[in-house]
Amino acid sequence: MQIAIASGKGGVGKSSVTASLVYLLKDTYKLIAIDADADAPNLDLLFNVEKWEEEKELTGAKIAKINTETCIQCGICAERCPYDCINFIDGDYVVNELTCEGCGVCRLVCPVKGVITLEEVRSGIIRKTTTKYNFPLISAQLDVGRPNSGKLVTEEKEWAKKIMKEQNLEHMIVDSAAGIGCQVIASLGGADAVILIAEPTPASLSDVKRVYKVVQHFREPAYLIINKADLNPGFRRLHEFAEEEDIPIIGEIPYDRAVPKSMTMLQPVNEAFPQSKASKALKEIAKIVEEEILR
Template identity: 50%
Template structure:
C-alpha cells in the first residue's frame, strides 16, 4: 500500500492539477482519491461530480448557550471571551460562527447561566465515484475549526477502502500551507510529492512542507511546475541537491491548464497532448514505481 500526499506549502501552485491528472493516469494501479482540503475543496469540480453516493453529517462543534432565566446581564462573559463571540444589546448574545466552545464564559459566569453544548453540526464528508477510483472529500462549515480532525476522518474512510480490498493505493490532494489539514494529510503517508514554482516565495513555502514531511518521516519528492517561467532561478535545484531530494519532473507553463479547469476535466483528459499533460505522463512513470 502506498499513500501519496501532494503538498506544497503554498496555494495555487498546481497541486490539484497534479493530483487529478495522476489519479487518471495511474488508475490501473487501483487508486483511491482523497481531497484533503476541507476548507476549500475543489477536486469534485475537476472531476465534475454533481451527486454524492453518501453524505456524512460531521458533528464536532461545541457552542456556548445562555440560560436567560439565570442571566442578569453582568457582561463578565463578554469581557472574558477572547474570540469576541459574545456581545450584547437588549440581551447577551453569542455569535455561533465565532464561538469555539472553550468554556471560559461558563467558568466565569457567577450566575451559572451558560452551558456548553457539544456534538453540533460543523461540516460534511462526501463520498462518490469517478471513472478512476472511489473519491472522498469534505467541507467544513464557515467559521468552524478542527479541519485536521475532519481530514483525518476522510483518510480513515479511504484507508477502509484498502482494508476492504477496493483499492491498493491512495492519492491525497493536500491543502495549502502546513496547518492542521496538512498535518493530518501528511500523517501516516508513505510519500510526499512537493509541488513548487520557480520563485523564492514558492520555494520558501515548499521548505516548510518539506520540514513537515521530514518530521513525519515521509519520503519527499519534488515537481517543479511552470518550470520555464523563470529559467535563471536555481534555488529549487540547490535545495534538492543539499537535502538529497529527487526532482522527479518539471511541468512547463501551459495555457491549457486553466481551460481544463473551466471545462471541469482533469488536464490529461481535457488535452492529453498538451505540453503539461505530456510532462505529467512522464512523471507518472516514476510515481508508478512507488505504488503497490
C-alpha cells in the first residue's frame, strides 16, 4: 500500500507523526519511507541519517542564456520578461538564474535569432539510504529557485516502487509537504489511503479542508489525527468537520514537550521517550493504522 500523510498547514507535527508511525510499524511490516517535501526535507533528521548511499540528479528545468557577443542590447527582453529577471549589468544584459522560470518570452521577443537560448539545468537531487532501523528512506532536495518539485516527488515514488519490488517490501509511507501544491498532488496521487494531521486551530482546520478537497479529487479514503489536541480543548470544529465528511478520527495526541526534545536528539519520540504522553497516544494510533488501513 501507499499511505500518504498530509496536513495542508505546515508546523502541525506531520513529520514527527510520520517518523513515529514508521518507527512503530517497521518491525511488523517491510516499509519504505519517502520524504516528499522537496523544498524543506527533514525526515532524515528525525532518523539521524548521516550519509546517503546513492544520489540522482533531476534535470528538466530551463533557464534563459543571453549571448553577449551577438546581443544588440535593444533591451526588449528585459522590458518583456514577466519575472523581471533580466538586468543590465556592466554593459551587458544578464539573466538572473535564480529567478528565471524558463518561460521563453525573452527568446520570443528578441529581434535577433539565436541570441537567447533556453538551456536545461538541474532541478534538484533525489537520494536514498538505509536507515539505522533497517528500512530504506528516499528524500529529495529542490535546488534554490528551481521548479519541478512535483516531478521530484514523482521520481521519488517511482524509485521507491522499484526498490519495493527488488526488496519485496510491503508498504510505502509518504510524508507530504505542506500546502496543496505540485508536491502534495504528486504525493497523494496513487495513494491507497491518506492520513490527515491537524491541530485544533482555525488556521489548521482551514488548511486541512483544502487538502481534503485534493484527497476527494483522487477518491482516496481519509483518516484524521488531531495533534496537540489538548491545547485548545474548546475548539470542536475539527470533530464537526470529520463527522460532516465521515472521516474517521484515528487518534488524538496531547501536547508533549518530549516531542521537541526527541527532535533535538534526532530520534522519533517513541524511541527517545517511549513512556511519554505523546508516545503512548502514537502507539495506539499505530495499532489502529494496522487494524484499519494496512490489513
